[in-house]
Amino acid sequence: MDRHRRQALKSGGGLSLVALLAAAGWIDPAAAATEAWNSAAFQTHDMDTTLKALGDGKPVPSTNVVFFSTPDIAENGAVVPIGITSKVPGTESIAILVAKNPNMLAALFELPPGTEPSITTRVKMRETSDVYALVKAGGNYYMTSKEIKVTLGGCGG
Amino acid sequence: MPDPMKIRANLVGDSTEVKVLMSHEMDTGLAKDSSGKIIPAWFIQTVTVLHNDKRVLYAQWGTAVSKNPFMSFRFKGGAKGDKVTITWVDNHNETRTDSAIVG
Numbered sequence: 237m238d239r240h241r242r243q244a245l246k247s248g249g250g251l252s253l254v255a256l257l258a259a260a261g262w263i264d265p266a267a268a269a270t271e272a273w274n275s276a277a278f279q280t281h282d283m284d285t286t287l288k289a290l291g292d293g294k295p296v297p298s299t300n301v302v303f304f305s306t307p308d309i310a311e312n313g314a315v316v317p318i319g320i321t322s323k324v325p326g327t328e329s330i331a332i333l334v335a336k337n338p339n340m341l342a343a344l345f346e347l348p349p350g351t352e353p354s355i356t357t358r359v360k361m362r363e364t365s366d367v368y369a370l371v372k373a374g375g376n377y378y379m380t381s382k383e384i385k386v387t388l389g390g391c392g393g
Numbered sequence: 394m395p396d397p398m399k400i401r402a403n404l405v406g407d408s409t410e411v412k413v414l415m416s417h418e419m420d421t422g423l424a425k426d427s428s429g430k431i432i433p434a435w436f437i438q439t440v441t442v443l444h445n446d447k448r449v450l451y452a453q454w455g456t457a458v459s460k461n462p463f464m465s466f467r468f469k470g471g472a473k474g475d476k477v478t479i480t481w482v483d484n485h486n487e488t489r490t491d492s493a494i495v496g
Contacts, residue, residue, distance in 0.1 A: 273438040278455040315459045334457060338423060342457035345466070351449045352408060352467040358459040360421070 277341050283368075286333060286340045290370070293377035300324045301371050301380040305356060313363070313386040319356040320369040322378070327353035329372045336365035361386045400493035402477040409471030409495055411442060411450075413479055414463050421456040436484055437462060443478040444468055471495050 422434025
């Protein structure tokens with residue numbers, strides 16, 4: 237299998253490898269049916285270009301997007317817990333943006349119908365910064381923000 | 394071969410709560426090692442979660458997700474004995490799939 241995998245790697249990158257593996261029956265085809273990673277959205281440094289890369293939405297501030305289990309002060313910027321819940325009907329995705337990180341977008345969660353619009357994860361923060369929760373619902377974007385103070389930056393080096 | 398994920402899938406009311414802890418360095422490509430050399434970016438880019446064979450979550454991640462990523466969420470439905478399968482793919486095209494039974 238290892239040799240095949242190398243051939244697969246040589247013959248194409250990212251998704252085509254997944255497709256090859258799926259075709260060979262090594263991984264579940266349903267799991268392999270993933271969209272491409274949005275590389276443009278993960279290389280942006282300001283809100284405008286990030287929003288543009290994510291679908292060119294104009295988010296409105298919303299009290300229906302809330303942080304939970306998220307600290308006001310993070311002692312260790314390498315591991316900052318983030319929880320976001322959306323009460324916006326028809327929520328399709330939730331994104332976490334950290335304004336002062338080298339790249340603004342940290343994570344994007346796409347939620348099919350039947351999945352509750354609420355996620356938790358842990359992110360790195362370089363320094364004290366506003367963190368944005370961006371929700372897409374019915375083609376519209378909603379946003380809320382929260383400042384998290386970082387005592388020790390999370391980028392190492 | 395990357396280390397397995399730790400997955401918990403439990404019924405909570407009429408939903409299934411999924412918690413997963415992955416084993417991955419999640420290097421940003423910005424940090425340096427002890428000899429001053431840049432450690433290249435190495436991070437999980439996509440995560441797919443299936444309930445039996447239906448997709449219940451698809452995530453795209455950048456380098457800002459913490460080392461050994463943790464994630465939790467809930468989907469409606471699910472029954473004891475159902476299967477939750479999680480697959481991640483990183484920027485080296487390394488991939489790992491693990492599953493858990495809903496308890």
